[in-house]
Amino acid sequence: MAYVIGAACVDVMDRSCMEECPVDCIYEGARKLYIHPVECIDCGACAEVCPEQAISADRAADPDHRLDNRRFFEEPLPGREEPVGSPGGSAKIGPVGADTAMIKAG
Amino acid sequence: MRRAAVLTVTVMSTLAEISMPTDDSPPIEVDILIVGAGPAGLYGAYYAGFRGLRVAVMDVLPQPGGQITAMYPEKPIYDIAGLPSVRGRDLVDNLLAQAAPYGPEYLLGHQAVDLSYDDDRPVVRSVQGATVRAGAVIVTGGIGTFTPRPLPAARSFDGRGLVYFVRRLADHTDQDVVIVGGGDSAFDWADSLAPLARSVTIVHRRDRFRAHAATVERVREAGVEILVNSAVTAAAGSDGLETVQVTHLPDGTTRELKAQTLIAALGFTADLGPLLGWGLELRSRRITVGTDMATNLPRVYAAGDITDYPGKVRLIAVGFGEVATAVNNAATVIDPEAELFPGHSTDGPAERK
Numbered sequence: 001m002a003y004v005i006g007a008a009c010v011d012v013m014d015r016s017c018m019e020e021c022p023v024d025c026i027y028e029g030a031r032k033l034y035i036h037p038v039e040c041i042d043c044g045a046c047a048e049v050c051p052e053q054a055i056s057a058d059r060a061a062d063p064d065h066r067l068d069n070r071r072f073f074e075e076p077l078p079g080r081e082e083p084v085g086s087p088g089g090s091a092k093i094g095p096v097g098a099d100t101a102m103i104k105a106g
Numbered sequence: 107m108r109r110a111a112v113l114t115v116t117v118m119s120t121l122a123e124i125s126m127p128t129d130d131s132p133p134i135e136v137d138i139l140i141v142g143a144g145p146a147g148l149y150g151a152y153y154a155g156f157r158g159l160r161v162a163v164m165d166v167l168p169q170p171g172g173q174i175t176a177m178y179p180e181k182p183i184y185d186i187a188g189l190p191s192v193r194g195r196d197l198v199d200n201l202l203a204q205a206a207p208y209g210p211e212y213l214l215g216h217q218a219v220d221l222s223y224d225d226d227r228p229v230v231r232s233v234q235g236a237t238v239r240a241g242a243v244i245v246t247g248g249i250g251t252f253t254p255r256p257l258p259a260a261r262s263f264d265g266r267g268l269v270y271f272v273r274r275l276a277d278h279t280d281q282d283v284v285i286v287g288g289g290d291s292a293f294d295w296a297d298s299l300a301p302l303a304r305s306v307t308i309v310h311r312r313d314r315f316r317a318h319a320a321t322v323e324r325v326r327e328a329g330v331e332i333l334v335n336s337a338v339t340a341a342a343g344s345d346g347l348e349t350v351q352v353t354h355l356p357d358g359t360t361r362e363l364k365a366q367t368l369i370a371a372l373g374f375t376a377d378l379g380p381l382l383g384w385g386l387e388l389r390s391r392r393i394t395v396g397t398d399m400a401t402n403l404p405r406v407y408a409a410g411d412i413t414d415y416p417g418k419v420r421l422i423a424v425g426f427g428e429v430a431t432a433v434n435n436a437a438t439v440i441d442p443e444a445e446l447f448p449g450h451s452t453d454g455p456a457e458r459k
Contacts, residue, residue, distance in 0.1 A: 048316050
């Protein structure tokens with residue numbers, strides 16, 4: 001289980017959630033943030049601080065964004081060779097600087 | 107040899123007395139050492155006691171309860187068998203009470219740092235200087251070592267006024283206390299300290315709180331000043347802490363507050379930390395175990411969120427089952443004459459201490 005960031009984050013990226021996340025599992029794309037579906041421990045701290053209320057539990061999330069959050073990590077992003085994978089903390093890799101095809105096109 | 111000091115856990119409604127061995131305490135001898143005092147670890151302490159095994163529980167945090175205490179003590183939990191709804195901190199209190207008759211030794215505030223073997227038996231040392239010699243070790247480390255989030259503006263007062271936990275309420279009698287944070291810990295401590303401190307002020311970056319609404323209301327009524335959209339941006343004092351500077355973030359205005367104690371209750375970060383160096387076989391930063399919860403290391407078992415195997419589901423309910431499996435299998439390794447099946451608790455448990 002994991003939390004999912006939805007459309008309200010696009011081009012806002014407040015990043016309060018990144019400060020709250022106890023396991024540093026929120027990664028920064030170019031236009032949007034993404035929660036790692038495996039590294040997330042489902043604590044919900046991010047959802048409570050998001051000023052855009054963009055974050056919801058996966059069972060309540062928009063299915064397209066639920067899939068898209070997963071794709072950000074599991075499939076190579078547009079123009080990239082390798083998927084982001086599971087780095088074990090976004091601070092370790094910094095801003096990824098790219099988005100999924102769905103967000104890039106949107 | 108110094109006497110072990112006693113630490114009272116203040117934020118739990120059950121006041122647990124916790125022994126704190128010092129650097130020169132003698133090694134502690136137990137049958138089972140549990141590393142991690144979250145729900146799985148605490149239930150393991152009960153289970154080991156029920157089997158008549160001597161048990162110690164080590165955790166880096168000074169409070170028992172793991173993720174429950176650190177992150178959601180006030181949230182109701184709905185998926186514990188037999189408890190239609192239980193508040194997080196009540197579940198922790200009940201787990202402590204369930205294990206209490208068997209007298210587990212709690213080594214809270216101790217970070218397990220090193221695993222070695224002496225005569226084929228595991229020996230675990232903590233950063234703080236405790237040494238535990240055990241028949242078996244059960245790692246119930248959840249998501250790893252919790253570290254309180256730092257408060258960089260006051261870093262130089264670490265240990266001289268800046269603290270991350272309230273260890274004894276009485277230490278803050280007649281003090282001016284500033285608490286930074288908006289979660290349950292911040293408000294619990296404000297609630298407990300308001301009657302005896304000279305003043306208590308809460309400083310929070312936002313205008314919404316994660317803490318339970320009823321606690322926020324009670325703290326407000328107790329006369330605690332709550333500064334929202336604000337942050338502690340500087341600290342000053344000649345020897346110990348004397349004042350903190352609070353900046354109102356929207357307009358940048360500042361004010362000075364008297365403070366002999368500054369409590370940083372900004373939450374925690376977690377990572378596996380020293381466990382990574384134990385030689386445990388890991389997959390995606392989790393410990394791989396077999397159906398008996400054994401790890402790749404002799405006499406070292408794991409249970410709860412930290413384990414991984416095909417089909418793993420990370421729930422407290424699953425952790426309870428895993429730790430019972432781990433304890434019962436460890437029991438047969440510690441004593442080859444012991445039966446794997448422990449008997450039923452209704453048949454009359456081991457003698458209580």
